[in-house]
Amino acid sequence: DVKVTQSSRYLVKRTGEKVFLECVQDMDHENMFWYRQDPGLGLRLIYFSYDVKMKEKGDIPEGYSVSREKKERFSLILESASTNQTSMYLCASTHTGTGFRETQYFGPGTRLLVL
Amino acid sequence: QQQVKQSPQSLIVQKGGIPIINCAYENTAFDYFPWYQQFPGKGPALLIAIRPDVSEKKEGRFTISFNKSAKQFSLHIMDSQPGDSATYFCAASMKNYGQNFVFGPGTRLSVLP
Numbered sequence: 001d002v003k004v005t006q007s008s009r010y011l012v013k014r015t016g017e018k019v020f021l022e023c024v025q026d027m028d029h030e031n032m033f034w035y036r037q038d039p040g041l042g043l044r045l046i047y048f049s050y051d052v053k054m055k056e057k058g059d060i061p062e063g064y065s066v067s068r069e070k071k072e073r074f075s076l077i078l079e080s081a082s083t084n085q086t087s088m089y090l091c092a093s094t095h096t097g098t099g100f101r102e103t104q105y106f107g108p109g110t111r112l113l114v115l
Numbered sequence: 116q117q118q119v120k121q122s123p124q125s126l127i128v129q130k131g132g133i134p135i136i137n138c139a140y141e142n143t144a145f146d147y148f149p150w151y152q153q154f155p156g157k158g159p160a161l162l163i164a165i166r167p168d169v170s171e172k173k174e175g176r177f178t179i180s181f182n183k184s185a186k187q188f189s190l191h192i193m194d195s196q197p198g199d200s201a202t203y204f205c206a207a208s209m210k211n212y213g214q215n216f217v218f219g220p221g222t223r224l225s226v227l228p
Contacts, residue, residue, distance in 0.1 A: 004158070033215075040124065042204060042220035043159070058215075059117075090158055101147045101208055104216060106158030 003027070004107035006091055011112045019078040021110050023091030030096040032074035033058075033104065034066060037088040049074055050096065081114045088112075117142060119207050121219030128195055129227050136190045136222045138205035143186070145207040149216070150179065150190050153202045162203070163190070195226045 007022035045058030047066040149164035206216040
């Protein structure tokens with residue numbers, strides 16, 4: 001079974017703190033994604049990476065950065081957390097296959113509260 | 116237009132009912148339409164997917180209906196069960212979008228016993 005794990009299920013931080021969210025997948029997937037999930041807005045793509053050290057901005061990258069030093073690990077960084085970054089953060093990974101489209105496999109999510 | 120619209124936002128049905136969730140898109144370049152199911156405390160997981168060369172796809176109690184001319188697709192859950200209570204997301208992707216998906220805002224389904 002594909003497994004995508006996220007470092008924390010729940011996190012409480014203060015405004016201005018630097019926050020690291022980590023995601024690890026065990027299926028040797030090339031592509032990894034960070035989304036945030038908010039009620040009524042669905043899943044919005046923050047950043048994605050299609051290879052080690054590669055990153056691409058998604059739809060809402062402002063206030064976030066990412067790091068992918070190893071294939072299995074993709075980190076989301078909030079340089080200076082703000083209250084509007086309180087949200088559920090979901091990591092996903094997928095293979096770059098020869099098939100039509102590949103399934104995205106999601107982690108369980110990290111619920112972040114910024115006070 | 117990269118948006119996927121989804122309705123209703125929430126849905127309550129009795130056990131055995133047939134909830135229907137609708138999605139619509141604008142970009143005719145989309146060529147793959149998956150549905151993801153998310154239980155509380157879990158990440159979304161692929162439920163069923165369709166390509167626009169077919170009008171319907173069934174997997175067990177779940178059916179996707181696809182109307183290419185109207186740019187709409189919908190999920191039907193036959194003989195719904197309380198265990199189907201979850202949030203459902205439709206999504207779309209296109210050939211030149213890599214492995215990225217555009218997700219709808221989600222529908223929270225409650226199936227009452």
